[in-house]
Amino acid sequence: MKLIDNWKQAWKLKSIQVGALSAFFYILMYAAFELLWLFGSNFPQFWAAVPQEIKELLPHSWVLWLGFLNNVLSIFSRLKYQPELHTGVNQFVAITAGHSNTDPGAVNGKIKEAELVTKFRNAVSYYLQQAGVQHKMDGVGSTNLNLNAALKLIKGSSVAVEFHMNAATSKQANGVETISLPKDKKLAQDLSKAVADALGSRLRGDNGWIDQSKSARGRLAFVSNGGLIVELGFISNEAELAAFQARYWIAAKAVAKVLIDYEKALK
Numbered sequence: 145m146k147l148i149d150n151w152k153q154a155w156k157l158k159s160i161q162v163g164a165l166s167a168f169f170y171i172l173m174y175a176a177f178e179l180l181w182l183f184g185s186n187f188p189q190f191w192a193a194v195p196q197e198i199k200e201l202l203p204h205s206w207v208l209w210l211g212f213l214n215n216v217l218s219i220f221s222r223l224k225y226q227p228e229l230h231t232g233v234n235q236f237v238a239i240t241a242g243h244s245n246t247d248p249g250a251v252n253g254k255i256k257e258a259e260l261v262t263k264f265r266n267a268v269s270y271y272l273q274q275a276g277v278q279h280k281m282d283g284v285g286s287t288n289l290n291l292n293a294a295l296k297l298i299k300g301s302s303v304a305v306e307f308h309m310n311a312a313t314s315k316q317a318n319g320v321e322t323i324s325l326p327k328d329k330k331l332a333q334d335l336s337k338a339v340a341d342a343l344g345s346r347l348r349g350d351n352g353w354i355d356q357s358k359s360a361r362g363r364l365a366f367v368s369n370g371g372l373i374v375e376l377g378f379i380s381n382e383a384e385l386a387a388f389q390a391r392y393w394i395a396a397k398a399v400a401k402v403l404i405d406y407e408k409a410l411k
């Protein structure tokens with residue numbers, strides 16, 4: 145049985161206090177009942193003197209035990225971790241930028257993938273903020289922490305998305321794709337479509353989705369850990385790069401909308 149995270153502080157919970165107090169009173173009543181019964185069986189004169197109405201008021205011992213058991217079970221049910229409840233206050237979206245301040249990723253002349261996707265992450269953050277959606281990032285401003293920092297954010301997030309730009313030797317290669325585990329296929333397709341519509345690009349893979357098990361890149365740590373990787377376009381394709389630079393705010397707004405809708409649906 146997996147307990148709630150703060151089970152050691154559970155005595156602070158009102159429901160636990162009430163349950164424990166109630167269980168304690170059931171035990172007291174049971175003890176009093178046993179005592180009375182013991183006393184009564186040894187001193188029949190005393191038992192005979194107890195008015196019938198009082199005798200009828202005395203609960204049967206199994207009623208007391210059921211009450212006690214009920215209280216103990218209620219304490220356990222409160223302490224038990226319920227994943228279906230964990231979409232509320234602690235809910236957050238993780239949005240991270242691929243590569244880092246020391247690893248530029250793909251480059252086209254002076255333009256670095258890591259810098260483009262950091263700007264994109266910040267733009268998505270802006271729209272999530274506007275909508276009041278809690279989110280965590282791998283750095284603020286121009287800071288782009290490495291993959292390890294990004295991986296840590298996946299745990300505890302309701303959804304984790306990392307942004308990249310593709311690159312290919314053929315300058316014609318183009319399009320948007322999102323790599324994820326099969327369970328996130330729909331969300332992956334929605335994210336790719338949001339970007340493609342905003343930038344005027346086409347969808348790659350299965351309507352914008354790439355199953356990581358079928359990806360030429362092999363297993364990606366970010367995806368294996370439950371995250372989604374959005375390849376926003378090809379940095380090596382001049383037209384896509386220009387479209388990205390001119391309209392990335394619009395794409396970021398569309399991506400944020402997909403994430404906001406996804407979060408709303410969880411609540």
Ligand SMILES: [Zn+2]
Nearest residue numbers: 242249308309
């Ligand atoms: Zn990349």
